[in-house]
Amino acid sequence: MGTEETRLVVVRGNSASGKSSVAAGIRDRFGRGLALVGQDNLRRIVLRERDRPGAANIGLIGMTARYALDAGFHTVVEGILYADRYGEMLQGLIRDHRGITRCYYLDIPYEETLVRHATKPDLEYLTQVTDAHLRDWYRERDLLPGDIETVIGATSRQEETVARILRETGLDRLAPVDR
Template sequence: MTETSPGVVGTQDTRLIMLRGNSASGKSSVAAGLRENFGRNLAIVAQDNLRRTVLRERDRPGAANIGLIDLTARYALDHGFHVVVEGILYADRYGAMLQGLVRAHRGITRCYYLHVPFEETVLRHATKPDAEYLAHVNEGHLRDWYRKKDLLPDALETVIDTASTLDDTIQQILRESGLDHVLPIDR
């Protein structure tokens, strides 16, 4: 385990990447593509996994998953993993935690917001492979959840829109985070 000062997380060598955006904007696909391109030693801290699967919790202000996302990302960074935090992560609910994580990280941090217009969100949602999820989540749900450019304050995020292909987005993030020049550690 890496020794850290209070409030400081990771090392100069760790990378922290945040991927935010509305449902069906491509966050999970980008995170999976980053891991596939990079290899081992890249932790994916997915909001859906921690909130819906681990805790089975609704997304609401002050919910327990906010702290669990923070704790999981910090733990992985402190153990030498590069970390991708991905999810809708509404700015008003998750912003303080995300900003604190960015401030505390000693290594390179890059934050991205995947901006997809609502009409494209609906089209992309229809292509999800999980039939059970599609049966329970309809256009009305997507409309209720959708927030246009729900950006964090202080221009922390680079906005990536639909003109960027999945591979272009993955390559941009690898390049800008420096992961394209870091060797993975086979754990």
């Protein structure tokens, strides 16, 4: 799947850990030719589905990433993506991708999750998602098996994390593709 030139980046972590902001930062810095496959968009918006084992969004995320890579797009898959629910799909993507693949886990302590959550600009979301929800969803170091993820801690600022991922994947040395 994909080509030897395509890059697959997986960004995982708990709610409010900065996954979506990091993924958007990667795309903003890279430019055209990079697909964002966001768990929240496909699960909550496209399918309006709850996050549960065996849910349809798991396959949709995998199929969307595969399609983008096969079409020549560098691809960032981002979301909470619990290891026990999404791990098999993610490991299949990693195994099948012919290009460079890098996986990152944003490791943010629960207390920092609460602080970051409170800064979200969407007031409707803030009233719907409470501290109790965040506590229920939080999984400490929910890493994929096989030591395949680079763990990035709370002290790494968003700009530093984006620059690191661009450098480690080689995206900082590639030209965007104007499609």
